[in-house]
Amino acid sequence: MPNFTHPARTIGGYMGLQLPEGKPYYPDLIKLNTARNSLEYILITQGYTTIYLPFFTCEVLLEPIKRLQLHYHFYKINEHMDPIIDFEVDDHSCMLYTNYFGVKTETVRQLSKTQKNLIIDNAQAFYAAPVPGIDTFYSCRKFFGVPDGAYLYTRSPKRLELTRDTSIDRMSHLVKAADLDVEAGYADYVRNNNVLIDNEVKEMSKLTQQLLAAVDYDYCAAKRRENFRFLHEQFKDINEFQIVYNPEDVPMVYPLLLSQDNLKAQLIERKVFVATYWPNVFDWTASDSLEYHLAKYMISLPVDQRYSSEDMNYMVDIVKSLLVED
Ligand SMILES: Cc1ncc(COP(=O)(O)O)c(C=O)c1O
Known part of the structure; x- marks a missing residue:
């Protein structure tokens, strides 16, 4: 018999935001709050102690590296934006490569065949499917109108216990863009971006999951x-x-x-x-x-x-x- 004195659900009240109920693009990947935290997830579960990453990338990727006190080394890229690999990756190290602008999928494919402990940053290549066996992460807000959200594919069977994030305080730029225009929401966009700095690894919020399920x-x-x-x-x-x-x-x-x-x-x-x-x-x-x-x-x-x-x-x-x- 359900407990009607302290019921577990509500019925009635006001109408919430109504979004089309579609499907996420990556239903089988791990849903996280940010791409940088997906990197943290990989670094923790794979136990790497050193990472090689490109000079040409986003500084927020250093957040997990510094938090976990990993050794890190930058590498250079050439004029094709392919990596110049003048270092050796051992069992405890990994190499991060970015699928630049979403047009370097062929380089990702080639590296996947030869490079040990490769991690692919597909923040700029949402639609590029993960190569089987190669740890890969995605950032949803670069492609769609969502406040945060990331997907992670990892070959490691280890899973972290996570609490779920909430996005409610990072929505104002999206709402302003919808109701006013993009320029009106720009200051909020900058502020909401800053709110993403130094957050713990969490599961993707319910709101972001709903927004992503509504995308065509x-x-x-x-x-x-x-x-x-x-x-x-x-x-x-x-x-x-x-x-x-x-x-x-x-x-x-x-x-x-x-x-x-x-x-x-x-x-x-x-x-x-x-x-x-x-x-x-x-x-x-x-x-x-x-x-x-x-x-x-x-x-x-x-x-x-x-x-x-x-x-x-x-x-x-x-x-x-x-x-x-x-
Ligand atoms: C290439 C690249 N990777 C990762 C990130 C981080 O994504 P997120 O904000 O989801 O942590 C960014 C930018 O923020 C980026 O440009």
Whole structure:
């Protein structure tokens, strides 16, 4: 007989947010709160003591490394954004590689065949399936309108006991973007990003899980591919980063490398908001390094599901109007 004095569920009351009930894209992966914490999960369960990671990546990945007091070494990449492996990975070490912009899946495949204790950061490649046996993590908010959330695939059978995160205090930028516009929510976006710093590893929140189950993944992938292809047609002859584009890839942005000073700032002035990947690289590397050059001159043009071919045309016209002949 249920206890009606202290009932376990509620009936009635007000209506909550109603979202379509679809399916998550990775139902079988471990659901966590952030990508950086997925790295922590791997480092704990695999017991690594040393990690090799690229100079060209996001500084938040150092959070778990420092928390666990691991030894870490940076490695360089070449002009194809492939790793320069001049170190040896032993049983207690691992190597992290980033699937840059979602267009380095072939390099991931090659490394998976040869590289011991490889960890793949697919934060920029949500749709790139994990290679069996290779620890891989994803960050959901780079591809979809969610406040946080990550997926982890690991070959380790060990599991950590986790409490579940809540996202309620990190939602304001998404709500403002929906009700007002993206610019109105920008300050909140920065603040909510900062709230993600130095959190413990937790299970993905219920809210983020519901938001992710409501996404039309096929539609989003098709839009990204279509927009990316269009930009590639427009820019492939002047792009200083030679993209080997595989039509199966679903990139995060179109990475356009042009060594033209101030182009990024001029685009932002015209309200084409292009992010810098990654500002910390300016502190980590010398100004004559390739990584510094990439951080300074790579223009990351959005290709996501929010944009039509008309938007892409508009953006291309702006970029082309700013190009200076040499
Ligand atoms: C390549 C890369 N990996 C990992 C992360 C961290 O993702 P999360 O914010 O989900 O921890 C970021 C950015 O935040 C990133 O750019």
